[in-house]
Amino acid sequence: MTELTMAQRRRDSIDRAEKRLKRRRRAEARFRLYGLLAVATALGFLAVLISMIVVNSIPAFTQTVIGLEVDFDPETIDPNGNADPSVLARADYGGLIKAALRETFPEVTGRKEKRLLYSLVTNGAQYDLAKKVTADTALIGTRQKVWVAASDRADQLYSRIDRDDVATRGDDETLLGWLRELQRKGDIVSRFNTTFFTSGDSREPEQAGILGAIVGSGLTLLVTFLCSFPLGVLAALYLEEFAPKSRWTNLIEVNINNLAAVPSIIFGLLGLAVFLNFFGMPRSAPLVGGLVLSLMTLPTIIIAARAALKAVPPSIREAALALGASPLQVAVHHTLPLAAPGILTGTIIGMAGALGETAPLLMIGMVAFIVDIPAAVTDPAAVLPVQIYLWADSPERGFAAKTNAAILVLLGFLILMNLLAVLLRRRFERRW
Amino acid sequence: MHPGLVLAVLLILTLAGYSLGRRRAEESARKSDRRLLARAPYHGLYVALWCGIPAVVLLLLWTACQSQIADWLMAAAVEGQASTLPEGQLSQLRQELGLAILSGQEPADVGPEVAAALTSYRSFAGLTNAALGVFILCLGIAGLVYARRHIDPGLRARDLVERFAFWLMFGASVVAILTTIGIVLSLLFESLRFFAKVPLTDFLLGIHWSPQTALRADQVGASGSFGAIPLFVGTGLITLIAMLTAVPIGLFSAIYLSEYAGPKMRGWVKPALEILAGVPTVVYGFFAALTVAPLLRGWGEAVGLDVASESALAAGLVMGLMIIPFVSSLSDDVMTSVPQSLRDGAYALGATKAETIGQVVFPAALPGIVGAVLLAVSRAIGETMIVVMAAGLAANLTANPLEAVTTVTVQIVTLLVGDQEFDSAKTLSAFALGLTLFVITLGLNFVALHVVQKYREKYD
Numbered sequence: 088m089t090e091l092t093m094a095q096r097r098r099d100s101i102d103r104a105e106k107r108l109k110r111r112r113r114a115e116a117r118f119r120l121y122g123l124l125a126v127a128t129a130l131g132f133l134a135v136l137i138s139m140i141v142v143n144s145i146p147a148f149t150q151t152v153i154g155l156e157v158d159f160d161p162e163t164i165d166p167n168g169n170a171d172p173s174v175l176a177r178a179d180y181g182g183l184i185k186a187a188l189r190e191t192f193p194e195v196t197g198r199k200e201k202r203l204l205y206s207l208v209t210n211g212a213q214y215d216l217a218k219k220v221t222a223d224t225a226l227i228g229t230r231q232k233v234w235v236a237a238s239d240r241a242d243q244l245y246s247r248i249d250r251d252d253v254a255t256r257g258d259d260e261t262l263l264g265w266l267r268e269l270q271r272k273g274d275i276v277s278r279f280n281t282t283f284f285t286s287g288d289s290r291e292p293e294q295a296g297i298l299g300a301i302v303g304s305g306l307t308l309l310v311t312f313l314c315s316f317p318l319g320v321l322a323a324l325y326l327e328e329f330a331p332k333s334r335w336t337n338l339i340e341v342n343i344n345n346l347a348a349v350p351s352i353i354f355g356l357l358g359l360a361v362f363l364n365f366f367g368m369p370r371s372a373p374l375v376g377g378l379v380l381s382l383m384t385l386p387t388i389i390i391a392a393r394a395a396l397k398a399v400p401p402s403i404r405e406a407a408l409a410l411g412a413s414p415l416q417v418a419v420h421h422t423l424p425l426a427a428p429g430i431l432t433g434t435i436i437g438m439a440g441a442l443g444e445t446a447p448l449l450m451i452g453m454v455a456f457i458v459d460i461p462a463a464v465t466d467p468a469a470v471l472p473v474q475i476y477l478w479a480d481s482p483e484r485g486f487a488a489k490t491n492a493a494i495l496v497l498l499g500f501l502i503l504m505n506l507l508a509v510l511l512r513r514r515f516e517r518r519w
Numbered sequence: 520m521h522p523g524l525v526l527a528v529l530l531i532l533t534l535a536g537y538s539l540g541r542r543r544a545e546e547s548a549r550k551s552d553r554r555l556l557a558r559a560p561y562h563g564l565y566v567a568l569w570c571g572i573p574a575v576v577l578l579l580l581w582t583a584c585q586s587q588i589a590d591w592l593m594a595a596a597v598e599g600q601a602s603t604l605p606e607g608q609l610s611q612l613r614q615e616l617g618l619a620i621l622s623g624q625e626p627a628d629v630g631p632e633v634a635a636a637l638t639s640y641r642s643f644a645g646l647t648n649a650a651l652g653v654f655i656l657c658l659g660i661a662g663l664v665y666a667r668r669h670i671d672p673g674l675r676a677r678d679l680v681e682r683f684a685f686w687l688m689f690g691a692s693v694v695a696i697l698t699t700i701g702i703v704l705s706l707l708f709e710s711l712r713f714f715a716k717v718p719l720t721d722f723l724l725g726i727h728w729s730p731q732t733a734l735r736a737d738q739v740g741a742s743g744s745f746g747a748i749p750l751f752v753g754t755g756l757i758t759l760i761a762m763l764t765a766v767p768i769g770l771f772s773a774i775y776l777s778e779y780a781g782p783k784m785r786g787w788v789k790p791a792l793e794i795l796a797g798v799p800t801v802v803y804g805f806f807a808a809l810t811v812a813p814l815l816r817g818w819g820e821a822v823g824l825d826v827a828s829e830s831a832l833a834a835g836l837v838m839g840l841m842i843i844p845f846v847s848s849l850s851d852d853v854m855t856s857v858p859q860s861l862r863d864g865a866y867a868l869g870a871t872k873a874e875t876i877g878q879v880v881f882p883a884a885l886p887g888i889v890g891a892v893l894l895a896v897s898r899a900i901g902e903t904m905i906v907v908m909a910a911g912l913a914a915n916l917t918a919n920p921l922e923a924v925t926t927v928t929v930q931i932v933t934l935l936v937g938d939q940e941f942d943s944a945k946t947l948s949a950f951a952l953g954l955t956l957f958v959i960t961l962g963l964n965f966v967a968l969h970v971v972q973k974y975r976e977k978y979d
Contacts, residue, residue: 111871111874114874115872115873115874117873118872118873118876118877119779119872119873121771122771122772122774122775122776122778122779123775123779124771125767125769125771125772125775126771126772126775126780126788128768129768129772129792129795129840129843129844129847130788130791130792132795132840132843133791133792133794133795136798136802136806139806139810317691318691319691321687321688321691321692322688322691322692322694324688325685325689325691325692326692329685329688329689338696339693339695339696342695342696342699343695344964345699345961345964345965345968346695346698346699348897348898348960348964349702349901349957349960349961350898350900350901350902350903350928350956350957351901352901352903352928352931352953352956353702353706353901353953353956354702356702356705356706356931356935356950356953357698357701357705357706359935360705360706361701361705366583366584367587367590382698385695385698386695389692389695413677415681415685439797442799443797443798443799443800443801443802444799445799445800445801445903445904446800446903446904446928446932449903449907449932449935449936450931450932450936454936472801472904473801475801475802475805476801476804476904476908479801479804479805479808479809479908480908490805494802494805497799497802498802501797501799505797
């Protein structure tokens with residue numbers, strides 16, 4: 088009897104233990120699943136973000152152009168007949184384009200309809216025409232087929248012309264009719280959008296490009312690099328190789344660590360108060376932007392450079408010292424070259440951060456609408472992230488695709504810089 | 520003279536100084552038949568430094584003060600007209616002149632006064648520029664001659680050059696301190712001007728924020744109100760949402776990566792998560808404003824909830840997404856640094872992996888994780904672009920994540936973007952907000968670094 092109960096009890100306890108074990112194993116699996124889910128969520132977000140940007144940016148890379156038979160009427164362009172460039176530049180090219188449009192669609196007569204017809208072609212077409220004529224005066228008096236960019240609205244409609252649900256606004260149907268006719272004649276095509284890569288900002292989506300922003304970013308980064316790289320390397324050398332262990336050195340170290348975590352917008356406030364208001368530097372200029380960003384990246388570069396210098400084994404320093412080198416010679420001839428790949432890697436990563444930074448630049452006025460491509464560090468300029476910010480705020484539909492495309496270009500530059508950093512590290516980094 | 524030109528000439532001069540000094544040292548050693556105490560290149564460097572450094576410092580000072588100098592010159596140019604013009608026209612003249620100088624070209628249709636003032640400004644400016652340029656170059660040459668005369672085989676040129684290099688490096692490391700001082704002083708100075716107009720208690724405890732001041736003093740709301748509580752609450756709400764997103768995802772990712780994933784998966788997933796940290800914030804802002812916010816609004820409509828198009832939820836969620844890598848990589852580091860012996864001990868007692876992590880690894884890593892989370896909070900509070908693009912402008916005092924709230928950083932940006940005058944309470948309030956932000960984030964960072972460091976000492 089007792090033996091039975093003992094056996095039963097043991098069986099019970101084994102049962103319970105097994106049940107408990109099962110529960111624990113299930114908890115284990117669940118826990119592991121949570122981890123996997125977390126990783127999957129984070130990566131899923133990233134995938135959604137990137138793919139949405141890529142998909143939405145596609146329309147920005149094509150441009151619809153319309154072929155028009157333009158009559159380069161000498162009466163309009165060059166009434167004096169002496170091809171004076173100032174007269175040529177000021178002629179009424181808009182009128183020529185309108186005439187060409189009327190000729191293509193002779194059935195359009197009403198005032199309102201005509202205005203709708205003119206809206207097929209971008210406002211900027213007249214400037215292209217002006218450029219063409221000033222470059223080649225032989226065009227005057229001839230009839231030429233000229234390809235001009237379609238307006239944003241026509242571009243949007245044409246990109247979905249094969250679908251049924253295209254027309255959303257009242258007069259879309261009329262526009263569509265004309266577009267279909269142009270398509271039938273082969274006078275409208277979509278081609279790679281070179282305007283996007285060769286021009287500055289514009290109020291019209293079809294005219295807007297990012298060259299100005301790319302050049303502005305380049306100039307800003309140049310200033311940032313020229314200021315922060317030498318300062319960062321020198322400061323790191325001092326702190327790592329020369330500084331005595333004192334309270335002052337400690338203060339500098341704590342200070343650098345804290346600066347690295349100060350919100351970027353604070354650096355913008357500093358730039359506004361010091362560079363603009365105190366020194367009276369120009370607003371919107373890459374010079375000021377670069378200075379602000381260099382103050383911001385300096386801690387990053389110092390920290391990276393110190394880590395790289397620290398990784399150089401002391402035996403190398405001691406060997407050089409033993410051969411009679413002075414401390415500065417040890418640093419310049421031995422430690423610094425050996426740490427260079429690490430320092431450069433850190434600098435490139437810091438520069439990539441500076442390239443993507445927006446908030447401090449808003450503070451120093453780099454949000455102006457700037458059409459011209461900057462030529463010097465004191466010219467007003469936009470930078471890529473600010474251009475993205477400005478376009479993202481624009482109500483025109485064409486700018487949505489442009490924003491995505493600009494983001495893609497910015498991400499492209501960032502990936503290039505990071506790849507460079509990784510390559511440098513792989514190729515030159517030594518382990519002791 | 521153009522500063523660039525001066526700089527180029529200086530550069531050539533410095534190079535010449537180097538080779539002159541070097542040659543002079545070699546020659547003097549040969550002539551006097553003594554050995555050089557420092558190698559000849561150091562003599563070259565010595566001369567080059569004497570030639571280049573004072574002149575470059577002066578050039579930099581000049582460029583920094585150029586706008587002030589231009590102001591003086593302009594005042595001087597206008598002064599010539601002052602006796603002949605009535606008071607009102609003088610200021611207009613000044614303005615037109617300023618425009619003409621800025622545009623850099625001959626203005627087409629201005630009065631003879633402006634044209635005269637412009638000519639006189641240009642001659643002044645030309646003269647001053649030329650004089651300064653020549654002076655700087657003279658300084659360079661003087662330095663060169665001075666240093667070259669000093670060269671002697673007994674000169675300890677290397678010591679001198681190295682001392683200079685040492686001070687140069689020291690100066691570079693002081694820049695970081697100067698930056699902090701600059702931040703504190705500029706924020707404090709402008710904030711004090713603000714608090715002279717608006718009492719500190721009103722700012723910190725007021726619950727109404729509308730910085731728009733009326734144009735005339737007798738209009739309604741002439742003074743604007745600067746109670747920052749709604750901004751703090753809005754910032755707190757968005758930060759809270761961000762942390763509720765980022766902490767679980769980041770922490771579980773870190774646990775999975777440090778405890779479960781094999782080296783191959785780690786090698787792929789860690790860089791991918793770091794991409795999330797490398798994406799510029801303006802991109803997140805765009806994503807939040809144009810994708811997430813409409814999506815949430817649509818879902819809200821589907822279940823009968825009224826979600827604002829600039830809801831705190833959208834901004835907070837996307838900000839959380841941005842913060843994930845900060846939480847995960849820092850937590851990953853601390854959990855990997857927990858000694859393996861602790862885990863082995865738990866396994867030996869029969870614990871499963873999850874139990875080991877939950878009851879041994881996690882508590883051991885907790886201080887580091889708390890530090891990581893605090894750093895992430897400070898990041899979220901200071902984050903600007905996401906909230907500028909996706910959060911609202913109106914200061915609502917609410918804790919409802921579906922409504923639009925505004926944050927400290929959004930207000931700083933809206934107050935300071937565009938034209939501004941620097942004596943209104945409206946613009947100055949941005950600096951007061953900046954100071955608050957700086958103090959809060961600095962405090963958080965300080966605590967976080969302290970916690971992390973204290974933990975680190977434990978197992979070393």
